[in-house]
Amino acid sequence: MASTSAPDPAIQEILDFWFGMNPQDWFMGGPNQDKIITERFSHLVEKARLTDELDKAWTSTPAGSLALVLLLDQFTRNIYRVGNHPEPGLSFSGDAKALRVASQAIAKGYDRQMQKDNASKMLMGLPFRYFFYIPFMHAEDLAAQVACGALYEVMKQELEVSKAKREAEGRAETEEEKQVGEAINAGVDFAKKHLDCILAVGRFPKRNEPLGREHKEVDKEWLEKYPDGF
Structure with a gap:
């Protein structure tokens, strides 16, 4: 054996x-x-x-x-x-x-x-799934960012199915279910912000200094527009 x-x-x-x-x-x-x-x-x-x-x-x-x-x-x-x-x-x-x-x-x-x-x-158990997706959000790569958005959208769609089932059963939303929904919606929103940055700039400008990269004009414009961005 x-x-x-x-x-x-x-x-x-x-x-x-x-x-x-x-x-x-x-x-x-x-x-x-x-x-x-x-x-x-x-x-x-x-x-x-x-x-x-x-x-x-x-x-x-x-x-x-x-x-x-x-x-x-x-x-x-x-x-x-x-x-x-x-x-x-x-x-x-x-x-x-x-x-x-x-x-x-x-x-x-x-x-x-x-x-x-x-x-x-x-x-x-949502966080045990959630953290598999964050490497996509951290990637300075358009394909990875698109995949990230899709992964979070799948969770959002699953949430909608669960909500419809709960409502059909006449069951009230629990506090934990509410928190799960908030976490998923926050993930969808955060994924979109990362994607928007990669679409506009091609990278995350706030990484330039720690990585020893020169700021391009587009980086400076992005950081001026979104000082709390990535």
Whole structure:
């Protein structure tokens, strides 16, 4: 009988840490969160970023794929925080690989599987699906941005189907269902803003300085128009 190796315990550690925190801290965490992530996970981020050591074993499961995406797409932004790290360009150094891992995972249905497997947890498991899509939003690539918008629109359509079913049953919307709807609509809106930037500029101008890129005139015009943009 062929033996199957047990999952790397680091996978569950990453997921428990990330999805155990206050959702506001995913995108608005401060120096303390950056410090914790650096201390606990920087060795794994470096391994994921610079080697293929984790790739085969981790990408063979939905949970492992999501954990790898988080290391490459989220934890890099904490560890190499722009404004706080001497090499801020490293914040984006895992993006290309994160997009590749996320694309392969979605093709296998891992995004939906993770939501289903965690449906009893926060927001009916939505965040476990949501974070597979963020690498598309982070990509300075038009095709990836179009795909990102489509992925969020699918979730919005599913939300409308659920709403129609609920109304047909005469059932009131729960607070959690309301929060899920708000999260999906926010994702759709945020995806559109990223797409608009790539359509207009072709890249995210706020990355120019940390990446050592020269500002073009179109970059300057965009930042003047949208100072809180990307």
